[in-house]
Amino acid sequence: MTVHRLHLGEPTLAQARRQLLAIAQELHARGWVANHDGNVTLRLPGEHLLATPTALSKRVLTAADLLVLAARDRVLQGGRKAFSELKLHRAVYAVRPDVRAVVHTHAPHATALAVAGIAVEPKMLAESVVSLGAVIPLLPYAFPQSVEQIGQLQAAAQTVDAVTLGNHGVLAWGDDLEQAFLRAELLEHLAAIQLRALQLGRVTTLPDADLARLLDARKKAGLGPEARKKG
Numbered sequence: 001m002t003v004h005r006l007h008l009g010e011p012t013l014a015q016a017r018r019q020l021l022a023i024a025q026e027l028h029a030r031g032w033v034a035n036h037d038g039n040v041t042l043r044l045p046g047e048h049l050l051a052t053p054t055a056l057s058k059r060v061l062t063a064a065d066l067l068v069l070a071a072r073d074r075v076l077q078g079g080r081k082a083f084s085e086l087k088l089h090r091a092v093y094a095v096r097p098d099v100r101a102v103v104h105t106h107a108p109h110a111t112a113l114a115v116a117g118i119a120v121e122p123k124m125l126a127e128s129v130v131s132l133g134a135v136i137p138l139l140p141y142a143f144p145q146s147v148e149q150i151g152q153l154q155a156a157a158q159t160v161d162a163v164t165l166g167n168h169g170v171l172a173w174g175d176d177l178e179q180a181f182l183r184a185e186l187l188e189h190l191a192a193i194q195l196r197a198l199q200l201g202r203v204t205t206l207p208d209a210d211l212a213r214l215l216d217a218r219k220k221a222g223l224g225p226e227a228r229k230k231g
Contacts, residue, residue: 024058098228101180113138118194129218136187139163139165140166
């Protein structure tokens with residue numbers, strides 16, 4: 001596959017490899033993945049994706065290990081195999097033409113809440129409502145990559161930019177790798193705050209009267225599917 005510009009003003013494929021590698025390694029450094037957990041993808045022109053491979057720790061991942069995948073996840077570049085959770089990434093890309101990158105983690109605080117059946121609450125802080133909206137859905141447990149799980153994810157992805165998956169972890173997406181990572185980062189940060197608040201006895205949320213103003217600020221900033229209206 002020829003190295004080319006992804007879109008006007010965006011990085012070359014070689015630069016994209018370096019960016020994706022840095023983020024994948026950061027997931028391990030932060031303790032958001034263990035063993036072979038977690039994955040990252042970037043949408044390339046057409047149906048192609050740049051992706052982390054399966055069965056390799058993010059700790060030892062190199063740029064040469066990254067895969068370029070065609071439609072149906074056929075490997076065009078890279079000597080390793082694609083990860084099975086690509087179906088989740090493809091599910092998001094299918095319903096969100098504006099999305100360019102997806103990050104999946106097992107970040108401990110957010111995953112702990114998901115295992116306990118508790119959704120992460122963005123309405124604790126004004127900034128998080130602007131960044132992620134008023135709801136971060138917790139999708140009920142479904143067998144991994146099942147039709148049920150894909151259906152739940154695609155329904156949610158049309159209205160939000162991140163979810164937690166029951167008994168699983170975090171999925172976040174965005175315009176580029178950095179935005180997708182930052183959304184996963186904010187989600188985990190909120191989960192840590194929420195767990196501490198629960199230990200203190202309760203979680204309080206912002207007044208309903210303020211939410212409309214914050215969501216309007218979110219839309220004016222061009223954030224969220226409603227503001228994007230792409231594709």
